[in-house]
Amino acid sequence: MEIFFSLPILIFIAIAVFGFKAFTVVPQQEAYVVERWGRYYKTLTPGLRWLVPFMDRIAYKHTLKEIPLDVPSQVCITRDNTQLTVDGIIYFQVTDPQLASYGSSNYVIAITQLAQTTLRSVIGRMELDKTFEERDDINRTVVAALDEAAISWGVKVLRYEIKDLVPPQEILRSMQAQITAEREKRARIAQSEGVRQEQINLASGQREADIKQSEGEAQAAVNESQGNKVAQINRAEGEAQALRLVAAATADAIRVVAEAIRTPGGNEAVNLKVAEQYVEAFGKLAKESNTLIMPANVADIGGLVSAGMSIVKGQTPPKV
Known part of the structure; x- marks a missing residue:
């Protein structure tokens, strides 16, 4: 009797275990790689999915979200033999879960190591000043190299960003001195430009004032000349009028004398x-x-x- 009652329980337990093994839920933005008898079988997409118990198993779980990966700092040597301590961050995304599972034993380590070696190679072809000026070019070069290699790993490298570029303290002090000298130079140039502009403005103002003064003097001379001319004309007209009056008076006097003689x-x-x-x-x-x-x-x-x-x-x- 005990065996009769225990058998259904065992069957129920077996069904429960079978059902537990047969169904799985895949979250959003994730992918599960399924193996059957140790061999790749299929990739499960998000949702409720069916598996054959004891035949299928979930071998790998991958997130399809964009993943930031910190690249450890390393010492790079520039073209002019200057040491730089550089660290950065990589943003990548799994695009092919099957390749990400079987293309590399660990694609994260592979991406990190390749980023470091590529960065050392790129910085080794540049001088110190160029490394600060061309950070965008360095980032693009590293991304291109990583993306080309990561295709076989089922990974898409989206971007790479340099977080810090730290030269030695001696270089920092010399760079600071150079920056200070450059700023002082720009300040002196700006001051000299200001003085030069001030002198130009003063000279222009003086020249305009001289021009205005000469124009005023010329106009005054013209007015004075015209006034003298008018005065001379008026004086000549007055003298002519006086002569005419004198002549008329003389003529009148002569006529009077002539009339008197005839009387x-x-x-x-x-x-x-x-x-x-x-x-x-x-x-x-x-x-x-x-x-x-x-x-x-x-x-x-x-x-x-x-x-x-x-x-x-x-x-x-x-x-x-």
């Missing part, structure tokens, strides 16, 4: 005036000159008057 008694008045002026002229001549011109008969005043009248009439004065 009765006018001729006698003119004779008297001429005689007076004739006598006055002889008097002045006696005062202003040492030579005295006298008529033959000084007492003959009538002769003087007759001589004066002959001048008025346009005749030659008689000899007296």
Whole structure:
């Protein structure tokens, strides 16, 4: 009786074990490699999957996510024989679970070692300064070399990044001194450029001021010349007008004298005036000159008057 009741229990236990072995759940972004009788059979994708117990087994489990892998630091020697301590990080992803299982005994170690050797080779072809300037080129070169080799491992190398490039302390001090000197040089250049620009601005301002001043002086000279010209024209016009007025006055005076002569008694008045002026002229001549011109008969005043009248009439004065 005990054997009868224990047999169903054993069958139930066997079914439970069989069911446990027959079904498995594959998580998202993972892949399981199944072997049957020790040989690759298939790759299980995410979800509930069926296995044949005792025939199939899950040999490898791979994550299909992007994996960051830290590359240990190492000492690299540059082309100019300078030691650099370099470490980096690799980002890769399993693309073929079967190759990742059987292509390499350990693809992680393989990728790490290949990254180190490739990095030493790349840095060995560069000088120290270039290693700092061309980090992107170094990263691309390492990625290309790793990706080419990782194809047979079922792995895709996405990128490689250098985290630190550390030269020796002596190199660091000399680089710092060089950077300081370069900064001082740029500061002096900037200062000299500022002084130069200031001098240029001052010279330009002075030149513009001189130009403005000369233009003002030229304009003032032009204005003054025009003013003098206008003044001269006005003065000449005034003098001409004065001469015209004097001539007109003289002409009027002559006409008045002529009219007076034509009136009765006018001729006698003119004779008297001429005689007076004739006598006055002889008097002045006696005062202003040492030579005295006298008529033959000084007492003959009538002769003087007759001589004066002959001048008025346009005749030659008689000899007296």
